[in-house]
Amino acid sequence: MSARMRGLTLRIPTSVAGHARLVEPATDVDLSLESGRVHALVGESGAGKSVLASAFTGLLPAATMVLGGTVEVAGQDVTHALTQPRDRVWRTLRGRIVGVVPQSAATSFTPTRTIGRQLHESVRALGGQMDVAGLAEAARLPAWALAAYPHELSGGLAARAGLAGALAGQPSILIADEPTASLDPELSQEVLGLLRAQADAGVAVLLITHDVVSLLDGGWADEVSVMYAGRLVEQGPAGGVLGRPEHAYTRALIEALPRNGLRAAGDPESLLQLDTVGIEEHLGMVG
Secondary structure (H helix, E strand, O other), X not given: OOEEEEXXXXXXEXXXXXXXXXXXXXXXXXXXXXXXXXXXXXXXXXXOHHHHHHHHHOOOOOOOEEEEEEEEEOOEEOHHHOOOOOOHHHHHXXXXXXXXXXXXXXXXXXOOOOHHHHHHXXXXXXXXXXXXXXXXXXXXXXXXXXHOOHHHOOHHHHHHHHHHHHOOOOOOXXXXXXXXXXXXXXXXXXXXXXXXXXXXXXXXXXXXXXXXXXXXXXXXXXXXXXEEOOEEEEEEEHHHHHHOOOOHHHHHHHHOOHHHOOOOOOOOOOOOOOOOOOHHHHHOOOO
């Protein structure tokens, strides 16, 4: 199955220094997820990446305004339900068709019940056909961890438990929002390898990350989209985008890596001022 958004533009009301303002976290976004592929979405914190994940899962803030575009998940047009998380369409999609691998896996579990018990509850609620042992095997989670409480797991094991939970309903689309946050490089590669294995088994994977180093070193992604201030500024095959970037911002991201001398590109453009500052002008570069 696949998921896609076309021309998606969103605005969210907020307050800055007591004044009502509008944030535009997504502007004319085109993004496609395909079966058997890992699509990595990269960019700095605050670029709008997690908002796109929320659009694919029906978890946008209720006050979000959809100014244009469409979102389709597994052949269903869900645009009408983007700001209605309790709409019945999400009851059939969320968890069963679209699984979410959380950023802070340990805190996504209830602290007073074991991991195994919570995985069992998820399988039962979602009607999954895989038992808890199968989920643990798919996520390479050791059997002893099923009897542990969330706080007893290391960061790497918690990330695997989070993946096991996302697989409970055997979804065909996985949204992984910063799954390697706070993990060391070796553990990051292991977690990304597990997501790659899911794609190789036919799942469509959206990997949201700012960890460009892991993508470069592991070659886990098939496609890469680069997000800057609510816009996708470059898209294409992972090797081309990361190895031969064409856009000024993508080049700036690569140049800012430690191995390239930490040459900072400057502060990100404010999402409150999207109509006043151009990306290339802001970076002081020519795209």
